[in-house]
Amino acid sequence: MCLAVPGELLSIEGDDPLTREGRVGFAGVVKRVNLAYVPEALVGDYLLVHAGFAIAVIDEAEALRTLAYLEELVEEDE
Amino acid sequence: MKFVDEFRDPAAARAIADAITRIVTRPWTIMEICGGQTHAIVRHGIDRMLPDGVTLLHGPGCPVCVTPPGMIDAAAAISSRSNAIFCSFGDMLRVPGEHGSLLAARGRGADVRMVYSPLDALAIARDNPDREVVFFAIGFETTAPATAMAVLQAEREGLANFSLLVSHVLVPPAMEALLGDPANGVQGFLAAGHVCTVTGYRDYAPIARRFGIPIVVTGFEPLDLLQGIHMCLCQLEEGRAEVENQYSRTVRPEGNAAARAAVERVFRVQAQQWRGMGEIADSGLGLAPDYARFDALRRFPGVVVQPERQSECISGEVLRGVRKPCDCPAFGKACTPEHPLGATMVSSEGACAAYYRYRRPHAAQDAAA
Ligand code: SF4
Numbered sequence: 553m554c555l556a557v558p559g560e561l562l563s564i565e566g567d568d569p570l571t572r573e574g575r576v577g578f579a580g581v582v583k584r585v586n587l588a589y590v591p592e593a594l595v596g597d598y599l600l601v602h603a604g605f606a607i608a609v610i611d612e613a614e615a616l617r618t619l620a621y622l623e624e625l626v627e628e629d630e
Numbered sequence: 631m632k633f634v635d636e637f638r639d640p641a642a643a644r645a646i647a648d649a650i651t652r653i654v655t656r657p658w659t660i661m662e663i664c665g666g667q668t669h670a671i672v673r674h675g676i677d678r679m680l681p682d683g684v685t686l687l688h689g690p691g692c693p694v695c696v697t698p699p700g701m702i703d704a705a706a707a708i709s710s711r712s713n714a715i716f717c718s719f720g721d722m723l724r725v726p727g728e729h730g731s732l733l734a735a736r737g738r739g740a741d742v743r744m745v746y747s748p749l750d751a752l753a754i755a756r757d758n759p760d761r762e763v764v765f766f767a768i769g770f771e772t773t774a775p776a777t778a779m780a781v782l783q784a785e786r787e788g789l790a791n792f793s794l795l796v797s798h799v800l801v802p803p804a805m806e807a808l809l810g811d812p813a814n815g816v817q818g819f820l821a822a823g824h825v826c827t828v829t830g831y832r833d834y835a836p837i838a839r840r841f842g843i844p845i846v847v848t849g850f851e852p853l854d855l856l857q858g859i860h861m862c863l864c865q866l867e868e869g870r871a872e873v874e875n876q877y878s879r880t881v882r883p884e885g886n887a888a889a890r891a892a893v894e895r896v897f898r899v900q901a902q903q904w905r906g907m908g909e910i911a912d913s914g915l916g917l918a919p920d921y922a923r924f925d926a927l928r929r930f931p932g933v934v935v936q937p938e939r940q941s942e943c944i945s946g947e948v949l950r951g952v953r954k955p956c957d958c959p960a961f962g963k964a965c966t967p968e969h970p971l972g973a974t975m976v977s978s979e980g981a982c983a984a985y986y987r988y989r990r991p992h993a994a995q996d997a998a999a
Contacts, residue, residue, distance in 0.1 A: 558631070586747075589888045591888060596765070602824065603748065604746060608881075615633060
């Protein structure tokens, strides 16, 4: 139910704060997504999308930090 | 897919499970709140990768499962009015109330439509000005902003034929209710990453302090879940009880300000009934007075929400993490996803359905077939 999936923002249409929309690509499938809750989003950003709404811009630097932490745990094991 | 595949590497998952085994010196019990996480944990066998003594309990985090049966009966009653179009997320359609599901109502001729977003319901209302279009607004904090925006757009457009049957639920009060129950053995929580994407996690600090319990905001992929479990166990072993954020690529401490503002404008916090758990104070959202005209229960005054009846299904205890699905005598016998007795069997995120799909003796072969 709280499923939310990451997709790439391909284009932005409109500038009304309630109805601003974007085309978002999910592994080949493109959907229209409401951007009201991510006013900072730029084309090329990855967005987390739930029930037709982008609810977050995914922070690439933080993703890399998490992966580096995981990498450390994995290396300990070797 | 970017931001997904990197967090699914099976070799890394095994190595992290080993790292967990190295730090654990005692038995511990951790609860994941969110049904999406329950589904991922059972599907990827994450609970079985953990050392003996580390137990994962599955929390009440499936909004479909916790929607009270009386609300579903009210939904079915509204849908059967001749001028109504009733719109719902797909996962809700098969969930039984006391008097059957929305799908059964559709079988009797009701106009029940599955939507992916509340904005789809709004579009149906625009296209059908002579019909009453009702959206079944369920979900946690993750989904409430979507509902709020549908209301704000309807208000601006002056759409008079759009309303909501609201059964939104909130996570932190449910966590407190669980922790306050002496039967519960939860020592650490994985908080639901997508809920926290909207709300942030500042509300969790007082809970961690008051109950002396670590809370780790966690994502949904296998490596996210294993890391969240690792972080939670580190805290338990070191005697810490803090709020930490594993899912920092999407969750910020303050959450999503625009989304929270919309929810605060459209809704008011109120007491809420949870299926199998009874009423929990301050654990739901109702429409704020300024938006009460969008309340479907006002628009259909004959429809009433009846209280829940007792049944032999133990899903209330499953939702509270007191018992596991396999403890239920009906599991896989009288109760299956085709003939669910309780809501935790009907939604794919319910603990009973996840166990049914991935944990019966021949489930692996069934899934492969
Ligand atoms: S197996 Fe069915 S009857 Fe038993 S607790 Fe789960 S939903 Fe209820």
